Structures are given as C-alpha cells and as structure tokens.
Amino acid sequence: MPSSPHFKWIYRAYVVVFFVFLISPLVAAGAFAFNDSLFPSLPWRGFTLDWFFGPAEPKLGLIHDDRLLRGMGNSLYIGLVVSALAVAAGTTNAFLFERKSFPLKGVLYILMIVPLVIPGVILGIAILLFASMVANFADRQLGLFITWLRPGIPLIVLGQVSFLTTITTLVIAARLKKFDIALEEAALNLGASRLRVLLTVTLPYLFPALFSAFIVAFLVSFENFNTTMILVGSDAPLTVTMYDRMVKVGSTPVLNAVSVVLMLGSGLLALASVLIQRPSKTA
Structure with missing residues (x-):
C-alpha cells in the first residue's frame, strides 16, 4: 500500500526504539560482567575477566564456582x-x-x-x-x-x-x-x-x-x-x-x-x- 515518507520514517524510528528497548537490558547485564567492581552497578571501574576466570573470593569466577x-x-x-x-x-x-x-x-x-x-x-x-x-x-x-x-x-x-x-x-x-x-x-x-x-x-x-x-x-x-x-x-x-x-x-x-x-x-x-x-x- 502507498504511504507517505513521514510514515516510513515514523515506522523505522519505532522499529529502532523497539529493538533498543528489547536489547538494552541484555547489553547492560552483559557489560557489568566485565566491570572490575564487586557490585553490578555504575560507576565503571575498569575491564576485567575475573568474574569468568577469577580463582578466589571476593572475585570468584564462574569457572571456579x-x-x-x-x-x-x-x-x-x-x-x-x-x-x-x-x-x-x-x-x-x-x-x-x-x-x-x-x-x-x-x-x-x-x-x-x-x-x-x-x-x-x-x-x-x-x-x-x-x-x-x-x-x-x-x-x-x-x-x-x-x-x-x-x-x-x-x-x-x-x-x-x-x-x-x-x-x-x-x-x-x-x-x-x-x-x-x-x-x-x-x-x-x-x-x-x-x-x-x-x-x-x-x-x-x-x-x-x-x-x-x-x-x-x-x-x-x-x-x-x-x-x-x-x-x-x-x-x-x-x-x-x-x-x-x-x-x-x-x-x-x-x-x-x-x-x-x-x-x-x-x-x-x-x-x-x-x-x-x-x-x-x-x-
């Protein structure tokens, strides 16, 4: 069906917002897995893989848990x-x-x-x-x-x-x-x-x-x-x-x-x- 250029832009914007809304919690959850902090929250304290491979507390990694x-x-x-x-x-x-x-x-x-x-x-x-x-x-x-x-x-x-x-x-x-x-x-x-x-x-x-x-x-x-x-x-x-x-x-x-x-x-x-x-x- 024919549609105006404005409608197409509104539709594309809606699709973008929808997927951002859908993916944002997953991205946030994934990002905090690499944060060099004891709590999954801001501020960002640096990149680390300890939460995957850390051998001991307080940063006991997944593969050792x-x-x-x-x-x-x-x-x-x-x-x-x-x-x-x-x-x-x-x-x-x-x-x-x-x-x-x-x-x-x-x-x-x-x-x-x-x-x-x-x-x-x-x-x-x-x-x-x-x-x-x-x-x-x-x-x-x-x-x-x-x-x-x-x-x-x-x-x-x-x-x-x-x-x-x-x-x-x-x-x-x-x-x-x-x-x-x-x-x-x-x-x-x-x-x-x-x-x-x-x-x-x-x-x-x-x-x-x-x-x-x-x-x-x-x-x-x-x-x-x-x-x-x-x-x-x-x-x-x-x-x-x-x-x-x-x-x-x-x-x-x-x-x-x-x-x-x-x-x-x-x-x-x-x-x-x-x-x-x-x-x-x-x-």
Whole structure:
C-alpha cells in the first residue's frame, strides 16, 4: 500500500526504539560482567575477566564456582532429557492429530493445549501434589518407596515435559501438515515397508521441525523457573541456584557472567535452528 515518507520514517524510528528497548537490558547485564567492581552497578571501574576466570573470593569466577557449575550441569542434563522426551511425544501427537480421525479428537486437542495457558506455579503445585499422593499411597499400602515421585530431577523432568510436549507438538504438526502424503504412497507402492517409509521419507522431511522443536524445548527447559522451583530437590538447576544466590548473597557480577554465557549459548542455538530451516524453504 502507498504511504507517505513521514510514515516510513515514523515506522523505522519505532522499529529502532523497539529493538533498543528489547536489547538494552541484555547489553547492560552483559557489560557489568566485565566491570572490575564487586557490585553490578555504575560507576565503571575498569575491564576485567575475573568474574569468568577469577580463582578466589571476593572475585570468584564462574569457572571456579562449583555451585553454579553444578547447577548449570543439572540444567543441561534436565534440558537434554526433557527435550528428547518432548520431541518423541510431540512427534507421536503430531501424527495422531494430523493423520487420524477418532471420537473426541477436538476435546483431546484442547486438553493438549491447556498446559500452555496454566501458570507454571499452578502446574508445578498440581504435579507435586499428585506425585506426592501417589508416592505416599505406594509407601503406606504397598511398602514401596518411589524416589522419582519425590521432589528432585525426575519430577522436574516430568513437570517440564507436561507443557513442553504441547510446544513440540505444535511445531512438528505445522511441518507435517505441509507434507505431501503421495510421497509415502509412492514409496509403499514400490514395495517399501511402513517403517522404511517413515525412516527414509517422512522423518527426513520432518527433521528441520524436529530439530527446531528440540532447540525450543531445550531453551525453555533451561530457563524455566516457576514450575522447576516447586519441584526441585537437593540437585537444583541453574535458575534455582541463581535465585538462591540472589536471595542469600545479593546480585553479584558473577551472575552477570552466567547471563553472558546463557545469551551466547541461546544465540548460537537459535542460529543453528535458523540454518537448519533454510534448506526446507527450497524443498
């Protein structure tokens, strides 16, 4: 549609202001990770890498902070497990809702979407109460002590999978909806088994969506706090560890150093997802 030069300049100015507003907190958080000060605030006291590599207090760096590294390792482990389970379940759901017709399909689809609109705290409390109820019943009536139903990493995985499966399902189903089923029929007519068609025709087509769904699930899992906080045990992931540090010690530049690492890691994963999607545009 035709527009005046003034409107174009207003639109460009709006875009610039929007991105400045979006990026400024990230830039500030990253800058204070290199400030030679015990507090993440102005004035600027010089450039330093101590908050990344410092060997001792009061400037104990990230790579020497055992608790933060342990939390990062827990988050990495939880994210990988949750992402794999969510992609597997999401792929199954995508085929179920896109390829099959059955009674109450619409109702089940709505139930699958519901976890996205439930606040994370409420979801975490509900999962904790249900798991505790089942674990207590098994302990009292059957004499079984089911540890994975108690607060800890297994319960965190269960809680995160409950809503991340919805996200992966939507991502994979959107790709599956564009698939030409005639390709599968042609392979079947040429004598290929259904398993071979799935492995050589369908899944390769879905791979960009599978990879993107895995990346999205991993990033959401890694930064999740609300649900994780309710279900956490002795092995705390990074978000809970950082929150605990903030409450007990207060904000320190080492937390800004963690933020820099997370921003770089998230950016690289997002870039990888974009690059994986590029070939599909010409398919």
